Amino acid sequence: MTAALVLVFSVLILRMVLWIGDHRRERLWNHWRPLLAETACGELPSRQFPVLSQQNWLLFFHLWHHYQLNVRGEARIALQRLARRMGLHHIALRILIRSSNVREQIAAITALGWMRDVRAWELLLQRMHEKDPVLSFSSARSLVRIDPRSALRELMPLLPTRPDWSRHLVACLLLEAGPGLVARPLGEVLHNTPPAQMVVMVNYLRFADIDTATTVLLRCLPNAQDPELITACLKVAKSPQLLSFIRDRLQHPSWAVRVEAANAMSRLGDDKEIEILLPLLHDSQWWVRYRTAQAIAVLLHDDRDALEQLRVAQSDLFASDILAQVLAERTGK
Amino acid sequence: MVPSGFFFPNFIGLTCVYLFLNFVALVSILRYMRYHDIDEGESLYSGFEYPITLLAPAYNEEVTIASSIHSLLQLNYPEYEIVVINDGSKDHTLEVLIQEFAMQPIPEAYRVQLATKPIRAVYRSLRFPQLRLVDKENGGKADALNAGINCSRYPLFCGMDADSILPRDSLFRIVRPFLEDSTTVAVGGIVRIVNGCDVKSGHLLKTSLPHNLLVQFQIVEYLRAFLFGRMGWQPLNAVLIISGAFGLFRKDAVIAAGGYRHDTVGEDMELVVRLHRILSERGTPYRVHYIPDPICWTEAPEDLRTLKNQRIRWQRGLAESLWFNRGFMFSRNSGVAGWVAFPFMFLFEFLGPLIDLFGLILFISAYFLNLINLPAALSFVTLAFGTGILLSASALLIEELSYRIYRRFPDLLRLVLVLIFENFGYRQLNSYWRLVGVLRWLFKSKSSWGKMKRSARWSGSIQK
Numbered sequence: 001m002t003a004a005l006v007l008v009f010s011v012l013i014l015r016m017v018l019w020i021g022d023h024r025r026e027r028l029w030n031h032w033r034p035l036l037a038e039t040a041c042g043e044l045p046s047r048q049f050p051v052l053s054q055q056n057w058l059l060f061f062h063l064w065h066h067y068q069l070n071v072r073g074e075a076r077i078a079l080q081r082l083a084r085r086m087g088l089h090h091i092a093l094r095i096l097i098r099s100s101n102v103r104e105q106i107a108a109i110t111a112l113g114w115m116r117d118v119r120a121w122e123l124l125l126q127r128m129h130e131k132d133p134v135l136s137f138s139s140a141r142s143l144v145r146i147d148p149r150s151a152l153r154e155l156m157p158l159l160p161t162r163p164d165w166s167r168h169l170v171a172c173l174l175l176e177a178g179p180g181l182v183a184r185p186l187g188e189v190l191h192n193t194p195p196a197q198m199v200v201m202v203n204y205l206r207f208a209d210i211d212t213a214t215t216v217l218l219r220c221l222p223n224a225q226d227p228e229l230i231t232a233c234l235k236v237a238k239s240p241q242l243l244s245f246i247r248d249r250l251q252h253p254s255w256a257v258r259v260e261a262a263n264a265m266s267r268l269g270d271d272k273e274i275e276i277l278l279p280l281l282h283d284s285q286w287w288v289r290y291r292t293a294q295a296i297a298v299l300l301h302d303d304r305d306a307l308e309q310l311r312v313a314q315s316d317l318f319a320s321d322i323l324a325q326v327l328a329e330r331t332g333k
Numbered sequence: 334m335v336p337s338g339f340f341f342p343n344f345i346g347l348t349c350v351y352l353f354l355n356f357v358a359l360v361s362i363l364r365y366m367r368y369h370d371i372d373e374g375e376s377l378y379s380g381f382e383y384p385i386t387l388l389a390p391a392y393n394e395e396v397t398i399a400s401s402i403h404s405l406l407q408l409n410y411p412e413y414e415i416v417v418i419n420d421g422s423k424d425h426t427l428e429v430l431i432q433e434f435a436m437q438p439i440p441e442a443y444r445v446q447l448a449t450k451p452i453r454a455v456y457r458s459l460r461f462p463q464l465r466l467v468d469k470e471n472g473g474k475a476d477a478l479n480a481g482i483n484c485s486r487y488p489l490f491c492g493m494d495a496d497s498i499l500p501r502d503s504l505f506r507i508v509r510p511f512l513e514d515s516t517t518v519a520v521g522g523i524v525r526i527v528n529g530c531d532v533k534s535g536h537l538l539k540t541s542l543p544h545n546l547l548v549q550f551q552i553v554e555y556l557r558a559f560l561f562g563r564m565g566w567q568p569l570n571a572v573l574i575i576s577g578a579f580g581l582f583r584k585d586a587v588i589a590a591g592g593y594r595h596d597t598v599g600e601d602m603e604l605v606v607r608l609h610r611i612l613s614e615r616g617t618p619y620r621v622h623y624i625p626d627p628i629c630w631t632e633a634p635e636d637l638r639t640l641k642n643q644r645i646r647w648q649r650g651l652a653e654s655l656w657f658n659r660g661f662m663f664s665r666n667s668g669v670a671g672w673v674a675f676p677f678m679f680l681f682e683f684l685g686p687l688i689d690l691f692g693l694i695l696f697i698s699a700y701f702l703n704l705i706n707l708p709a710a711l712s713f714v715t716l717a718f719g720t721g722i723l724l725s726a727s728a729l730l731i732e733e734l735s736y737r738i739y740r741r742f743p744d745l746l747r748l749v750l751v752l753i754f755e756n757f758g759y760r761q762l763n764s765y766w767r768l769v770g771v772l773r774w775l776f777k778s779k780s781s782w783g784k785m786k787r788s789a790r791w792s793g794s795i796q797k
Contacts, residue, residue: 001718004720004726007730010730011726011729011730011733011745014733015733015745019742134367166512171379175380203381325441328457329439
């Protein structure tokens, strides 16, 4: 009972401490918000810049980081300039060198990335190889923000060896970097990636340009046996040069491959491919039939009459049903 | 002697496990919160997000269904669809949906992957392309969900209650474990109580504690149950329950497991336990995740009768889930889930009410028969109540260190008083109801959902 009452009392004390912290944060944020908003809008600030210190920098960072995430272009640059004027980059660098607090380190890493502080390059490179996935990935992201070309050269070889990095976050990072910068290092890494990791890496080809993606796929697809790898390749296929490989996969034993082949055909083919798609309308797998029917609709440019003619011509009930569904979905009838 | 030999091991065992779960949950949540406010995960659509099907079974929901679906249509997520399943409603649910959302029948090539009651028609909305409606004969919630699964187009589906309130970014949050761990088969999240809060157009505007004491007791219970009851098991891959109010599942895994069972009132828990059983039997690597984010808000009963029916049903559902999957306990490859969590559920959650009540009767009898003296009796009572308060207080501590949903200091004070006073009557009443649930299961009396009396006093006006 004593322990329980002590804990209850602790909860109340904790709330008071947190309330004081919240109150302080709100007070500071209420003071800083207009400053940040004016800066983001390109206006002259109406009040003095606050003095950042070891005690308040983290609070400022959270608010500033929130703004960074929600603005683009000139607004972002203006906020970064503001942070530099306030000395945030000096504090962040000091924290990165000296602090053992992981949360502070991650905030510092993120801040240095936003502000493109080259002085932090070597330190961030070291942190990128840390075991902690959040610390290492944050470092990678900041490096890409500082110097995307050099960072991607360092980062790409790591990707197959870091399954602990969320693929979604890696994808966001590559999307931000842009196909012009991603293509070459990704292509080079894919050349040397072991088969076991190819599936994950091939998925990232969607962030590369068409030529790089096509070169890699032309190398992978002819010899690929693993249905998962073939599916991944088909998902990122962007060039009509791959049509012959796609056609070959329409009758693959794996239904997932057949689905992606039908999808790829709808993206890259033309109405001459419809004949080759027709047999898939009788496929045993619903998804194959559905995606094939959708592909045919796309290749016929949603021509209601042509689709209806095709539907009526089907002797197979499954084929006819799926075409009827797609007809209704895409043409409203 | 008899009470101590029987009652004490149960009490000590339960307390030790709860304290352990508390510790694990605390570490887990603190680690999760460490990066929470600098997380950039939701800032960009990467194209890697899995599309999701939301399944909204509806039975006699003509009053609330339109507003519920409107709020689902406002969720922030790159690609998702909503499948409403009208489970043979006797009111005008179907007509409301058809009119409100401009529904038109389509010749859907319906796939029967899971057996269900016959489907009458499938509709799609002319106004909202991602919305479809399945009209079927009445078969119960499990049957409706299975029909929704048959109809769904996406690899993940979200089973939910039609009146669950979801924050706009809830899909982004609940899908994260699937993006970060390819072995994920199911994800659940913390369900919060919406009573007393301000809600407008299906979105939560402001949280505050309700005045209803019964609901306040439930809030403390939910904190215990979710914050350490489930978060404690999550790092051990031993989460056996995902709330039917909101849970995200990998569709192919659920279909392979046979979908939801029709013959239980605890179809949500039973599915999760069955997934554990089947996947561990096959030696398939898998994870069931729980995230501490408050991603779903639901209405709690405000009167004793409705609460009683709910608790009896939950206990019955627990009994059925454990019984149907009893082979999972101590089975090979079942890991912590089969060797610790399942026996825990059986011994302390299923048998717990029986042992509690039996122990209490024995204790009182022993006191009046002078088998135990007053100081000993008082010591034990103090210990028992103290432990109850300790566990609730530790759940409140975790809440303070994480989301602190109830920000007003008076609300916190009220919660502190509630967590003390719930030990004097409310818990015992719950134990009794749970015992009734066990007995009804044992004697196979007819089970049903009963009728939840909804006040929805917190619900503001609906804008479209």
